[in-house]
Structures are given as structure tokens and as C-alpha cells.
Amino acid sequence: MTHCGACDGKGKKTFKDGVLDNNPIFAQVLGICSALAVTSKLETSLVMGIGYVFVLSLSTLVVSMLRHTIPHRIRIITQVLVVCVFVIILDQLLKAFYWEASRQLGPYVGLIITNTLTLGRTEGFSIQNKPILSLVDGVGNGLGYALVLAVIGTVRELFGTGKILGHLILPATIYTPNQMMVLAPGAFFGLGILIALLNLTVLKPQGKKK
């Protein structure tokens, strides 16, 4: 199979960049506020991650489709507006069909609008690239973000409560849950250590090239 025409052969690299090499959290260090806030449990991390893929991929697609029509002077506010539409839709859907998660995520669904990563992708990529490639970029970055959330969520829930998705994995006889992991410091330490580990291993060759 040849490259998909709409991506000019850049699709695969764009996707891999988003998920791994230029991961929003590990490499770009964007969007970490929500990554710290919603990851006390795996369930909320997953819901937020999936919701974010939805918002980011559709926003990048729509912004890219509009890119030739958007007046230069109001391009940022236009992008924010497009993002808002999808965030509101996500928020309403969660409130209607996944109330429990919506309650636990609280204001953080709405705060996707101000997530630096969102505007970073629309302004930094979609505004200059074709729609399908922008969609690939959005999905890639969204998944990269969701992946990190899931990893931190798993670590924090496991060491904070001994459970994963509410199922007991480490009984109190083997491991005494450390409340700190569920609280804010756990998020900072967890994320910091993970970024350090990934920079030492997976991202190391990238760093050397520079």
C-alpha cells in the first residue's frame, strides 16, 4: 500500500511523534495541569484521556478545514471557539451518560479549553497542514496524552489504594496503601519520576541527535 495521499506520506511519522517521540507531556511538557489533577484514579484518567482524544482530534480537523478562511487577526479566538464547541459537547455527553465520571472530573473537562496542548496543536500544526494530516496529529497527540494519564493513573491508584479500577490487587497484608500517592504530592512525584525515566530510556536517542 502506498502512503495515504491526503497525508503526503507524513501520516505515520506525525502519529508516532504525537504518541511517543514528541509526546505532549513527556517531550513537550504541555497539559500537565490536568494530568496532575485527574490521575488519582485510573477510571477518571481513562475517561479524561478518551474525552481528550475526542476533543483534540475533532478540533484539529475542523481548524485545519477552516485554515484558509480564518482571518489572521482573529485566528486564536477562532481556534478557542472551535475547541469550546467540542468541549461543551463532551461535557454534556458525560453529564448525560456518565454522570459519576463527570462529577469526579468536576471542572477539568471544561478546562480542556485552556489546556496549553490543545491550542498548541491547533495553532502549531492544524493551521498550516491539511485536514487529514491534522486529524492524524490530533489523534496522535490525544492518544499520547491519554496514554500518559493512564500510566500515572494506574501507578497512583495502585500505590495509593492498592486497587486498579476499584478491584483489589495488593491486599493490605502485602502492601500498605500510601495515601500520599492519591493526593497532590503523589501526582508531582509520579509524573516527575516518569518523565525522568522516559527521558533516560526511550527519549534518549532523540536528545543525542540535537
Add this chain to the structure above:
Amino acid sequence: MKRNLYTIFYAFVLGVVCALVPTIVGEFTAPYREANARAEEVRNIMHVLDIPIKQGITSRQLVDQFESTVKLRKKGNLQMYISYDTVDTSKVHAIAVQFSGSGVWGLIKGFIALDTDMVTIRRISFYQNEETPGLGGEIGTEWFQNEFIGKKIRDDSGKPGIRIKRSGARGPNEIDGISGATLTCGKVQSVLSSIIEVIDKEVGFGK
């Protein structure tokens, strides 16, 4: 000039479209969202009334369970949620009343449930507050709300009201306050006292 007009026109059209789409989705999801919000309210009332809630039931089932076990009765300005004994269904089990009032930063809302004597507190919940997290926000926690269980809503001389003290709560209507949250405690005390006055006016204690 032409470019300016284009910009204004573009912003206008985009604004309309971006307002329309969420509105349509909002209309579509409204019944589901309202059912969930109602279930949340019902869950709060059932919690203060000490009615056990089955795990993992849907919003609709919860509202059904609520409507079959709890009756709403009005008396003057007072709305009372009354639950009945599960065995002898003519016997009142507990009475819950909603209250709301201003806290330090925003509205405090909650339910207070009383025993059949209309004096003893069965349970209390502050389900909505915007107090400072870690200080006044502690009123939303279990330990503070548990302090109210078994307390009276009048003092020994029969004067209605609740007193939240800095320390050394001894009387039947006195509660130990939260350190560092003197202002919130004062607000809570006045919010509770005003609803207790209404209860006293409309039903009277044990009358």
C-alpha cells in the same frame, strides 16, 4: 476596510454556528442530564434519612426507590421529606429538610434530617459549598457531619438553634468547630439557625 468587514462577518457567522451546535446537543441530552441531577439530589436526601441505597442502580431506579419510600409534605414555608418505617409503613422514620444560605465564598446547601421528635438530628449533609478547601471546606467531610448526629436543635432551656463552638462543646446543641475555619463555622451556625427557626415556627418541637 473590506478585510475588516470580512473579519466581522466571519466572527459573526462562526459565533452563530458555534452557539447552535452545543445548543442542539444540549437539547438532546437535557432529559438524561436532568434525570442524573435529580438522582443526585435524591441520593443526598436518602443519605441524610439513613435509607440504604443499593449499589450500582441506575438514576431512574434510584428515583423510583426514593418516590416509593419518601413522601414530600409542605407546611407553610417548610418542605419536608418524610421517610417511613420499612416494617410498619405508617410509622415515620425520619424527616429531612433542605437548607441553604451564604457561606464565606459562596452558597452552602445541605439537608438536615431529624428524628420523629423533631429535635434530635439524625444526620446532616452539606452537599454543596465553596468554602476554602482544607479549612472551611472541611464542612463537606464525613467527620464534621458526623459531629451532628444525635445533637439537638435547641438548648436545655428550649431556645432553638445550634451553636458551633471553638472548643469544649458540652450542651446538647453544641458542636466542636473546625480550627482555622471560624468564619465558615459562624456562617454555618447562622444558616442552620435560620432553618431551625422555620422548623420551630411551622412544626414546633415535638408538637
